[in-house]
Amino acid sequence: EDQVTQSPEALRLQEGESSSLNCSYTVSGLRGLFWYRQDPGKGPEFLFTLYSAGEEKEKERLKATLTKKESFLHITAPKPEDSATYLCAVSGDYKLSFGAGTTVTVRA
């Protein structure tokens, strides 16, 4: 069974203070690793898909990287609007297995 573990559970940052979120995974035959952002009361919002080790993707202040065992989501110079829960998910076939998420709070 696919497994995803995210750390830390919560992260409090000062505006401009860069940090990284970790996603460790086990999956039989990775088809893709996905990062989502979720705001309170909303559904997960798609951010990135990573397909193979060594791949990197960027979007504004976010950068996702992938190794054979884990993925990192780097937040560079965060702003208060980056506050959200960030979810990692893996897919070995067509369904997603999610981690519990990391809740990021960025203070002005």
Place this chain on the structure above:
Amino acid sequence: EAGVTQFPSHSVIEKGQTVTLRCDPISGHDNLYWYRRVMGKEIKFLLHFVKESKQDESGMPNNRFLAERTGGTYSTLKVQPAELEDSGVYFCASSPSSLEAFFGQGTRLTVV
């Protein structure tokens, strides 16, 4: 382009009653998924449609849950009769390619 739309956004029902959740996927997306998050747990897969056919319903908790997808368009998830442990947030997602999935805002179901 409209995203995935779910109705209702909230539902409070009594134990033993029936509830039907609806999902309208992104137009043209053949793949439709239902997921659920119960309190304190991760989002979990329930089932997967390709067009109107059920591809995998291995995540459905029991036979009180019935999902349909009419004509390969919108989908409904019926819970009958509802139990307390069915409370949670039900998410629908759609995908053109069975890779990236785009989620709706969810339906929060509370069974009292």
